[in-house]
Amino acid sequence: MVSVLASFMTPFMGSAVNVALPVIGKEFQMDAILLSWVATAYLLAAAAFLLPVSRFADITGRKRVFIAGIVVQSLGSLFAALAPSGRVLVACRGIQGLGSSMIFGTGMAILTSVFPANKRGHALGCNTASVYLGLSLGPVIGGFLTHYVGWRAVFFVPFPIGVAALVMIFWRLEGEWAEAKGEAFDWGGALIYGLALVALMRGFPRIQEPLGVWLVCGGLAGLGLFVVVETQSSRPLIDMGLFYSNRVFAFSNLAALLHYSATSAVGFLLSLYLQYVKGLQPQQAGLLMLCQSVMMAGFSPVAGRLSDRIEPRIVASIGMGLSLVGIAILEFLTMTTPTGFIVIPLVIQGLGFALFSSPNTNAVMGSVDRRRYGVASGTISTMRLVGMMLSMGITMLVFARTIGYEQITPERFPAFMKSMKIILGIASASCLCGVSASLARGKAHK
Numbered sequence: 001m002v003s004v005l006a007s008f009m010t011p012f013m014g015s016a017v018n019v020a021l022p023v024i025g026k027e028f029q030m031d032a033i034l035l036s037w038v039a040t041a042y043l044l045a046a047a048a049f050l051l052p053v054s055r056f057a058d059i060t061g062r063k064r065v066f067i068a069g070i071v072v073q074s075l076g077s078l079f080a081a082l083a084p085s086g087r088v089l090v091a092c093r094g095i096q097g098l099g100s101s102m103i104f105g106t107g108m109a110i111l112t113s114v115f116p117a118n119k120r121g122h123a124l125g126c127n128t129a130s131v132y133l134g135l136s137l138g139p140v141i142g143g144f145l146t147h148y149v150g151w152r153a154v155f156f157v158p159f160p161i162g163v164a165a166l167v168m169i170f171w172r173l174e175g176e177w178a179e180a181k182g183e184a185f186d187w188g189g190a191l192i193y194g195l196a197l198v199a200l201m202r203g204f205p206r207i208q209e210p211l212g213v214w215l216v217c218g219g220l221a222g223l224g225l226f227v228v229v230e231t232q233s234s235r236p237l238i239d240m241g242l243f244y245s246n247r248v249f250a251f252s253n254l255a256a257l258l259h260y261s262a263t264s265a266v267g268f269l270l271s272l273y274l275q276y277v278k279g280l281q282p283q284q285a286g287l288l289m290l291c292q293s294v295m296m297a298g299f300s301p302v303a304g305r306l307s308d309r310i311e312p313r314i315v316a317s318i319g320m321g322l323s324l325v326g327i328a329i330l331e332f333l334t335m336t337t338p339t340g341f342i343v344i345p346l347v348i349q350g351l352g353f354a355l356f357s358s359p360n361t362n363a364v365m366g367s368v369d370r371r372r373y374g375v376a377s378g379t380i381s382t383m384r385l386v387g388m389m390l391s392m393g394i395t396m397l398v399f400a401r402t403i404g405y406e407q408i409t410p411e412r413f414p415a416f417m418k419s420m421k422i423i424l425g426i427a428s429a430s431c432l433c434g435v436s437a438s439l440a441r442g443k444a445h446k
Contacts, residue, residue: 007127009070009161010100012134013077013154014042015293016142017093018267019286020151022275025407027151028086032403032416033205033396039268040201040392041090045097046104047385048197052190054105054378055237059183062106067169069102074162081155104381126301136293139271143286184235192229193237196222201389205396238382239375248367249376251441252312252360253383258434259320259356260387262327262427263349265395267292269420270330270342276408276416277335291343295350300358307359316363317438319355322348324431331424335417356438363441391427398422 018039025035057065076095083089145153196219203215230236243250267289274285306315326349333342364380402419403412 007103008130008134009073009158009165010103010134011131012138012141012161013096013158014039015134015136015138015267015289016145016154016157017042018271019139019142019282019289020146020154021268021271023146023151023282024086024089028089029407030086031405031407032399033405034086034090035408036205036268036392036396036399037090038086038093040389040396041093042097042100043264043385043389043392044197044201045094046101047097047382047389048194049098049101050105050382050385051193051237051378052185053101054375054381056185057102057106058375059185063169065102066106067166069099069106070162070165070169071099072096073099073103074159075099077155077158077162081152101385104385105378126304131296131300133293133297136290136297139286139289139293140283141286143281143283146282148283186230186233186235186237189226189229189233189237192222192226196220196226197386197389201393204393205400207397208400238379239372242368242372242375242379246367248363248441249379251437252316252363252367253379255316255320255356255434255438255441256360256364256380256383257387258430258437259323259360260384261390261394262387262430262434263323263353264388264391265423266327266330266349266427268392268395269423270346272408272416273333273420274339274342277413278339280339288339288342289346292346292350292353295347296353296357299351299354303355304358304362307362312359312363313438313441315359316356317435319352319357319359320431320435320438322352322355324352324428324435326350326352327424327427327431331421331428333417333420335413360438394426395419395423398426 021035021038024030024038030038053065053069073096076092076097076099079095080089080092083092141157142154145151145157198219199215199222200219203212203217203219206212207216227240230238231240243253270289271285274280274288275282280288303315303319326345326347329345329348330342361380365376368376398419402415402422406412408416
């Protein structure tokens, strides 16, 4: 229950903020790129810290890091609610991302340690359902709060949820898990990895400038150096040997990276499309986007149970194929498309998400021994967050080339529509590659 509550908080925050973005942008007069950073700063911080935090938790204790993550996440939300400017809000979103990395880097590993293998898929499915329940309620509650109270109320909500989670931890969650206690921590690898991601994301929106090109190239080189360092390290942040020797582990993680890099910016784009182009109020946009999250929440436990009996690669590949269909349909949106039409691709994509996520996670966690649960949990969560980060990075890159550092006003709606079609086209190609990776993983059940 503790993991479920904590897992609910982070996606709730993310989906609620997406609905509030147009109102936030208007109040702070933020251009398209800075507005994108409100979502991206959170993802960048979460992706940069998740891998080091997961390894640190294996050494010092997962419960301890889990508690710290809830505290940091809750305080970051409180600071964001009080932000006096757009740039301060972006910084507070980074604090939230740090807290979320602590939660996601430990929560799944704790669940996997507690439940036996024959019940693991169901437990992960229920945990995933809580994630999607947060995604479901986020647009609705966030939309209503933004419209009737103000966008700052969206950031106040996670604070009492965090307090409730802390009470339940000290009341119900017993024991500690630190299978790698006493082992060394790879500080050099952590620094290289974090700086590489920061350089990459800072360079994307400035790719038309020499500095942007250098930052992107430096980020890619840094990631390559990170792989080399981790391969040679005796106590790496990420066990590269798992990628070389474990086919199921490698291709399941690759599938996750491709799936989330394809789908994560869709909610951000649709929120802007519905409120800017179609003129919907925040609560109307939130209600419309609810249908995708309901499908995710409703079918995730079913997909988890299916993956306990059927090969995860089959269930997950079907799910990613449905995500591809949903994205492909969204590419046909125009400024005059009936608003109700959007429900169809959202329902398809929601079902695809549910069928992919739980089985894919089950395949990853089931492909390693107990001692490596923390590493596996951190790796799959890192792939998810890096994929989401890259999705927003591509969005900022396209925005920079088509809209520029300008606010999204009616005069720039055609440029926005052009950007959305380009981004969705790239997402479709990524999803297609993801289906291939998912099918290539081999058998997870022995």
